[in-house]
Amino acid sequence: MNLTSYQKLAAHYKKYIYQSMDMIEKKLHPAILEDEELVRRATFFVRNGAVSISNYYPQEHKIDFTVRDVSNIDVSYDLLQNRFNCPCPMQKPCRHIVAAVFYLYQQNDSLSTWISEWRANDDMTQLTLLKDERSPRSWELIVENFFRKFISQYPPTSFYLLEFAVHDLKAQIKKSRPFEREWQPIYDVYVNLSILVKIWPYLEPFADSNMRNRVFHFLHEYVDELDDSLAQLASKPRMFAADPFYDDMMKRVRSFYFETESLFRFRKHVYLAFWDALVTDKKTRLEEVKFLEQLDKTDEDIPLNIVLPYFYLTLSMTNELLAAAEKMETEQLLEWLEVCEKALHTTNKDMVNNLARKILPHVSRYLNEVVTNPTRVMLIRRLELLFASIQLESEELEKLYQSFGLYGIQSYSTLLLKDKRYRDWMALHQSANSSLEYAEACGLPVVKEEAPEVLLPLYHHYAMRFIQEKNRYSYKQAVRIWKKMKQVAKKSNDTDYWNAYVENVREKYKRLRALQQEIEKGNLPL
Amino acid sequence: MTQPLSITKDFSLHIHATENGNFHLTTAISPAEQWVPYLYIDHRESYFGLNAQVEDNALIASPVELVELFSGKNTLLSLFPV
Numbered sequence: 001m002n003l004t005s006y007q008k009l010a011a012h013y014k015k016y017i018y019q020s021m022d023m024i025e026k027k028l029h030p031a032i033l034e035d036e037e038l039v040r041r042a043t044f045f046v047r048n049g050a051v052s053i054s055n056y057y058p059q060e061h062k063i064d065f066t067v068r069d070v071s072n073i074d075v076s077y078d079l080l081q082n083r084f085n086c087p088c089p090m091q092k093p094c095r096h097i098v099a100a101v102f103y104l105y106q107q108n109d110s111l112s113t114w115i116s117e118w119r120a121n122d123d124m125t126q127l128t129l130l131k132d133e134r135s136p137r138s139w140e141l142i143v144e145n146f147f148r149k150f151i152s153q154y155p156p157t158s159f160y161l162l163e164f165a166v167h168d169l170k171a172q173i174k175k176s177r178p179f180e181r182e183w184q185p186i187y188d189v190y191v192n193l194s195i196l197v198k199i200w201p202y203l204e205p206f207a208d209s210n211m212r213n214r215v216f217h218f219l220h221e222y223v224d225e226l227d228d229s230l231a232q233l234a235s236k237p238r239m240f241a242a243d244p245f246y247d248d249m250m251k252r253v254r255s256f257y258f259e260t261e262s263l264f265r266f267r268k269h270v271y272l273a274f275w276d277a278l279v280t281d282k283k284t285r286l287e288e289v290k291f292l293e294q295l296d297k298t299d300e301d302i303p304l305n306i307v308l309p310y311f312y313l314t315l316s317m318t319n320e321l322l323a324a325a326e327k328m329e330t331e332q333l334l335e336w337l338e339v340c341e342k343a344l345h346t347t348n349k350d351m352v353n354n355l356a357r358k359i360l361p362h363v364s365r366y367l368n369e370v371v372t373n374p375t376r377v378m379l380i381r382r383l384e385l386l387f388a389s390i391q392l393e394s395e396e397l398e399k400l401y402q403s404f405g406l407y408g409i410q411s412y413s414t415l416l417l418k419d420k421r422y423r424d425w426m427a428l429h430q431s432a433n434s435s436l437e438y439a440e441a442c443g444l445p446v447v448k449e450e451a452p453e454v455l456l457p458l459y460h461h462y463a464m465r466f467i468q469e470k471n472r473y474s475y476k477q478a479v480r481i482w483k484k485m486k487q488v489a490k491k492s493n494d495t496d497y498w499n500a501y502v503e504n505v506r507e508k509y510k511r512l513r514a515l516q517q518e519i520e521k522g523n524l525p526l
Numbered sequence: 527m528t529q530p531l532s533i534t535k536d537f538s539l540h541i542h543a544t545e546n547g548n549f550h551l552t553t554a555i556s557p558a559e560q561w562v563p564y565l566y567i568d569h570r571e572s573y574f575g576l577n578a579q580v581e582d583n584a585l586i587a588s589p590v591e592l593v594e595l596f597s598g599k600n601t602l603l604s605l606f607p608v
Contacts, residue, residue, distance in 0.1 A: 402531040412531060427533045430567060457567050460574040464563070501573050508576060 006053065010107035013061070016079040020101045021114070023082060024093060030119045032145045034153075042098035043115060045069070051103040065100040075100045091152040134178070134241070136248040139187065143194045146172045151202065159211040162202055163218060169195065185233040186242050192226050193249055196270070197256050204262050219266050226270065230277040238280075246278050257304070264300045272310055285315055306332060309339040318351065325358035333359060333366040334379070340386055353390045360387075360396065364403035380407045394419055409434060413442035422451040426458045436462050436481065453492035459485035460501075467515065475515045479522040486524060495526045535564050541592075549592055551585040558583045565595060 010017060028035040045051050045067055054074070055064035065075045069088075073096045076085045084097045102111055150169045156162035173191050177184060207215045238246075257271035279285060289312075292305040312321035328336050336359050343352045363383060371379060387400055394415065401412035409432055416425040425447055429439045436444075439458070447455055459481055466478035482502075489498035502524045509515050537555045544550050553561060558580045565585070566575025571594060579586040587595070 405531055408531050424533050427567060428531070431533060431535060431564065432531060456570075457574045460576070461563060461567075464576075468559075497570065501576075504573050504576055 007107045009056065010104045013079045014108065016082065017101065017104050019082050021105055024098055024101060025118060027093060029141055031141065034148055038095050038098060039115065041095045042102050043111065045099040046102045046106060046111065051099050067096045067099055069096065091148060136245055139190055140194060142176050143173060143191055147198050151199065155202065159206040159214055166195065166199060182236065182239060185229060185236060186245050188229040189233050190245055190249060192229055193252060196222065197252055200260055207263055223266060223269055227273055230273055234277040250274065250278060261299060264302055268307060272307060282315065285311055306335050310342065313339060313343055322354055325355055328358065328362065330362040330365050331370055333362050337382060337386065344389060356386055356390050360400065363400060367403055377407060380404050384411055406432060410442050417443045417446050422447045422454045426454050430458055430461050448488060452488045453494065455488045456485060459488065472514045475518040479518045482524055483522060486526060490526060499525050537561060547589065549587050551587060558585055569595060
C-alpha cells in the first residue's frame with residue numbers, strides 16, 4: 001500500500017471514522033487530567049509515526065493497526081460496528097485505540113483543529129470549576145473522574161479492594177458537594193446512584209464467587225444509604241432548577257433496572273425506591289405502567305414487569321392489582337409478599353385483606369417446594385405478621401400454620417388454644433416431637449389450667465422419650481416429668497389412675513434398676 | 527423439616543388375625559416404636575401404650591384393644607379400608 005491508498009481508505013470510511021471520533025469526543029473530557037493526557041499521547045503516537053496499518057480486510061471492513069508503544073500493540077478496528085480490540089489492560093477507549101482512529105482521521109482532516117476544538121469544547125478547563133456549574137453532565141464528570149482514578153484504571157482484583165476503592169471514591173466526591181443546603185440531598189442521591197451504576201459491572205463477577213455474602217452485605221448497606229438520601233430528598237420541596245437532575249436520574253434508574261443484569265432484587269429495589277421518591281405525577285406513572293404491561297423481558301427467570309403491582313398500588317388501580325394477583329405464580333410469592341407489606345403501610349385494610357388472600361393458596365407449595373432453608377425462617381415470620389394483621393378464619397389460619405412446618409408450631413399452638421382445642425394442642429406437640437420446654441413456651445400452662453387431663457399422654461410421651469435413652473441422667477429427667485404429670489393427675493382427680501399408672505411403669509421396667517431407684521426417690525404415688 | 531405440620535398422621539396398617547385370636551398390626555412406613563405411641567395417644571386403659579405389646583416391629587393387640595382404639599372415641603384416629 002502506498003500513502004494515497006491510506007487516504008483512499010480513510011475517505012472510503014469517512015462516515016464511520018467520524019462516528020468513532022464522536023464517540024471519543026463523548027467519552028473523553030478535556031477537563032479530566034487523564035483524558036487530556038490520553039489524547040496528548042495518542043496525538044504523539046500519530047505524529048511520530050508510531051501508528052501503522054498492518055492489515056486491511058475489505059470483506060469484513062476491518063483494519064489492523066500496530067502501535068509502537070513501550071512494546072508493539074496490535075489494535076483491530078471494526079469500522080462498521082465502531083468496535084475495537086486492543087489487548088492492553090487500560091480502560092477503553094485506550095490511547096492505542098484513540099491513536100488508531102486519529103491516524104485515519106488525519107488522512108483527510110486536520111487533527112490539530114479537532115484537538116483544539118475538543119479542548120475549547122468546554123470552557124471549564126479545571127475540574128474544580130465543575131462543581132460550580134450545576135448540570136447533570138458536570139456532576140457526572142466529577143464522578144467519572146474519580147471513578148477512573150480509583151477503580152477503572154486498576155480494576156480491583158478482590159472484593160475487599162473494591163470496597164475500599166468505593167469508600168475512597170465517595171470521600172473524594174463528597175468534597176465537591178454543593179454548599180447550598182437545598183442542593184445537597186440531590187447531589188447525594190445523584191452521585192450515589194451514579195457510583196452504583198458504574199461499579200455494577202465490577203460487582204457482578206464477585207457476586208458469583210465465594211464473596212457472595214460480602215457482596216450482598218455491601219449492597220444492602222449501599223442501598224440502605226441510598227434509601228436514606230432518597231427519603232431526605234423526598235421530604236424537601238422540589239426545585240424547578242433540579243428538574244434536569246430528576247429526569248437524568250430516572251433515565252439512569254430505568255436503564256439500570258431494564259438493561260443491566262444479575263442481582264435482580266437489588267436492582268428492583270433501587271428502581272422502586274426512585275419511583276417512590278422522585279416521581280410525583282400520575283401521568284408519568286401511567287406511562288410506565290403501559291410500558292411495563294407490554295414488556296416481556298425476564299432476568300434470572302423473573303419477569304421484569306413484576307414491579308407492576310407496585311404501580312397499581314400507588315395509582316390505586318385496585319381491579320388491575322387483584323387481577324394480577326389472581327394470576328400470580330407460586331415462585332413469585334416473595335414479590336407479592338412485599339407488595340402486601342407495602343400495601344399494609346399505605347392503603348386501607350380491605351385492600352390488604354383481598355390481596356393477602358390471593359397469596360394464601362400459594363404459601364404451602366412455596367414454603368415446602370420452592371424456597372430453600374436459610375431464608376425460610378424469616379419468610380415465615382413475615383407471612384405470619386402479614387396474616388396476623390388481616391382477618392382470617394380459623395380454618396384458613398390453621399392451614400397456613402400447617403404449611404409453616406415446624407416453624408409454625410408456636411402460632412398454631414396459640415390458635416388451637418384460642419379455639420380451646422386442647423386435645424389437638426397436645427396431639428400437635430406429640431406429633432411434632434417438640435421438647436417439654438418448647439411446649440411450655442407454646443402455652444402448656446394454659447392447658448394445665450383449662451384441661452389438665454389432656455396433658456397426661458403428653459407427659460407420658462416425654463417420659464418415655466427419656467427412658468429410651470437408658471442412662472441414669474435421663475431417668476432423673478423422666479422422674480422430673482412424672483412429677484409434673486403427678487400434679488396434673490391430682491388436678492384432674494385421677495388419683496387412682498395415676499397410682500395404677502406408676503405401678504404399671506414400675507412393673508414394665510422392673511429390670512432397669514437405676515430407674516427403679518429414681519422412681520423410689522421421686523416418691524411418685526399419690 | 528420441609529414437611530407441613532399436622533395433628534393427624536396418615537399411614538396404612540396391615541392387620542392380620544393370629545391363631546390365638548389376637549391381631550397382628552404392621553406398617554412399612556416407620557418402626558413400631560414410632561407409630562404405636564400415636565395410635566395409643568388416647569388409650570388410657572393401656573396407659574397410653576405403656577402396656578402395648580410390641581414384637582418384631584409389629585403390634586400385637588387383643589380384640590378388645592382394637593375395638594377401643596378404633597371405636598371412634600379417639601377423634602384423631604379414623605380408619606379407611608384399602
